[in-house]
Amino acid sequence: MPPIVEKSQAAAPLGAETIRRVERVATEKAIPLFAHLDLTYRCDLRCVHCYLDEYQSQGLDTAQVLRILDQLADAGTLFVTFSGGEVFVRKDLFEILRHARRRNFFITLKTHGGRITPAIADQMAQLKVNLTMFSVYSLDPAVHDAITTRKGSLARTMRGIALLRERGLKARIAAPIMGDNFVGYRELFEHFSAQGIEVELGTYIMKTRQGFGSQSHTDLTDEQVREIYGFIQHHPVAPGVYKSLARGYKCMAGVKSLYIDPMGGVHPCPMWARPLGDLRSRDFDAIWNNDGIRSWRRLYERDDLASCPAANLTESGDIFVTSERSTKFLRVVDEFMPVRREPEPASPSSADPRPVESSPSGAKADAPCGKGCGCAG
Ligand SMILES: C[S@@+](CC[C@H](N)C(=O)[O-])C[C@H]1O[C@@H](n2cnc3c(N)ncnc32)[C@H](O)[C@@H]1O
Numbered sequence: 480m481p482p483i484v485e486k487s488q489a490a491a492p493l494g495a496e497t498i499r500r501v502e503r504v505a506t507e508k509a510i511p512l513f514a515h516l517d518l519t520y521r522c523d524l525r526c527v528h529c530y531l532d533e534y535q536s537q538g539l540d541t542a543q544v545l546r547i548l549d550q551l552a553d554a555g556t557l558f559v560t561f562s563g564g565e566v567f568v569r570k571d572l573f574e575i576l577r578h579a580r581r582r583n584f585f586i587t588l589k590t591h592g593g594r595i596t597p598a599i600a601d602q603m604a605q606l607k608v609n610l611t612m613f614s615v616y617s618l619d620p621a622v623h624d625a626i627t628t629r630k631g632s633l634a635r636t637m638r639g640i641a642l643l644r645e646r647g648l649k650a651r652i653a654a655p656i657m658g659d660n661f662v663g664y665r666e667l668f669e670h671f672s673a674q675g676i677e678v679e680l681g682t683y684i685m686k687t688r689q690g691f692g693s694q695s696h697t698d699l700t701d702e703q704v705r706e707i708y709g710f711i712q713h714h715p716v717a718p719g720v721y722k723s724l725a726r727g728y729k730c731m732a733g734v735k736s737l738y739i740d741p742m743g744g745v746h747p748c749p750m751w752a753r754p755l756g757d758l759r760s761r762d763f764d765a766i767w768n769n770d771g772i773r774s775w776r777r778l779y780e781r782d783d784l785a786s787c788p789a790a791n792l793t794e795s796g797d798i799f800v801t802s803e804r805s806t807k808f809l810r811v812v813d814e815f816m817p818v819r820r821e822p823e824p825a826s827p828s829s830a831d832p833r834p835v836e837s838s839p840s841g842a843k844a845d846a847p848c849g850k851g852c853g854c855a856g
């Protein structure tokens with residue numbers, strides 16, 4: 480397949496217009512532009528809301544991961560997000576990152592950041608990791624550490640952020656908001672925004688995929704969701720992800736973005752429990768074009784789906800039964816912005832593309848879902 484942009488350009492900043500063009504072609508031709516790879520289930524924290532079902536499996540070996548990266552590069556993937564579990568528990572992480580750099584991906588890491596040392600930060604700078612997303616739940620150590628259930632975790636995460644910033648690397652904050660950390664979300668947002676660090680506030684906490692997990696967080700009330708979007712909507716530095724909610728949204732999972740679990744299972748997004756293929760026994764190309772993925776794509780053409788089918792499945796066991804929890808934020812957005820407009824030209828802040836996944840309902844334009852659910856976004 481001819482490249483839609485030269486591979487040598489992928490790690491360099493792309494203009495908003497180029498990105499729009501690339502995304503359009505990827506959507507038309509179902510090119511897996513964005514891949515999210517969970518490298519391990521292992522993690523040294525035990526967050527109260529975590530969607531993982533287990534924390535023991537190491538995942539694929541190094542050679543298997545490198546082979547997958549090669550296959551993704553050949554299939555047209557430009558943006559790779561590595562997550563887990565906790566990526567920094569893998570001893571071969573830098574071998575994997577070096578290979579990803581050789582294949583010229585735009586590299587994003589999702590991490591709690593607490594294991595980053597000066598030496599690790601130096602290696603990340605050398606490899607020019609494009610973006611690191613740190614999970615921060617509160618500026619108050621008592622609140623943050625109660626969510627991660629590990630004392631001192633906020634201080635370690637803040638140190639990781641500082642180490643990257645000192646080396647000129649780009650950091651962004653992922654802040655899923657729950658009842659547990661609702662108090663203080665504004666301070667968190669203002670604190671990082673004032674330093675030029677974008678904050679993604681998530682309002683949807685997804686269920687564990689298999690239902691074996693032990694989530695013990697409190698969900699946001701409708702009123703709290705309303706309050707968060709009211710705040711964000713008028714904030715001068717609210718990132719493109721929120722501004723684009725006004726323009727409508729369309730889930731691109733399985734069309735131009737995908738999720739690969741630590742055992743090599745290919746899913747449209749992290750929420751979809753059953754893998755549609757196994758990279759340990761089949762090549763990526765064969766899975767990406769198999770019947771399972773094709774029938775998933777056809778779901779988007781249906782107009783009787785009122786919410787994300789993956790959320791429906793995990794919450795009710797039926798993809799056609801609307802998930803009340805996942806549509807809560809959409810109802811609130813509708814209250815604030817009842818008339819969805821056609822897409823506006825992308826602003827420079829929204830020109831930093833990441834894989835996104837959202838509800839197929841009301842689909843009008845490709846835009847991030849804003850659920851902040853840790854999905855391929
Ligand atoms: C699963 S973690 C993996 C990366 C790393 N261990 C971390 O915590 O950042 C990725 C992101 O998903 C978020 N997350 C975990 N469980 C979630 C859930 N049930 N719903 C929404 N987001 C969740 C985390 O807070 C984190 O921001």
Ligand code: SF4
Nearest residue numbers: 522524525526529564
């Ligand atoms: S959210 Fe991240 S840090 Fe927390 S338990 Fe899950 S994988 Fe570990």
